Amino acid sequence: MKKTEIKYFKSDIEKVFEKLILGWDELTEFYNKEVVSNYDDPKDRLDYIDIADISRFIVEKKKLEQTEKFEQFFENVEEIIIHGEHYVQELIVIGLFEGIQNIGGLEIDYYRSFDKWLKNSSLKAWRELIDFWEKDDWRKTAESENIMNKKK
16 A cells, blocks of 8 residues: 655645645635734744634635635645645644634534535544534434435
């Protein structure tokens, strides 16, 4: 079995954020204006705070039904999860995914409404995160069981 090449490291965290926002001009503008400009010294950056800002951006776009760029965004997320070292993977799952789920709450139906954009590895991590906090109670509706069976 071929070992996955690690491309994204904590030591080069800016590369992670650059990949995350790649292909979405509005998110790139937001990131440069609202996230990067918050720091006088780039060494002072707080990765989880920065990714939380991106989570808020994604939730707002979802609420406004402005999801045209979600396909590209979540392809970028998948690439980072697959090729990120452990710290980077946790940043995506605990920072980005949990941020989206907590910020959006029931307003965005985070249980299922992102399934169409999440790719294999990210969908698995997304569901495992929900399972961690809510066990499998969220899967117990007939509708959710049908959805889960189709994704397998």
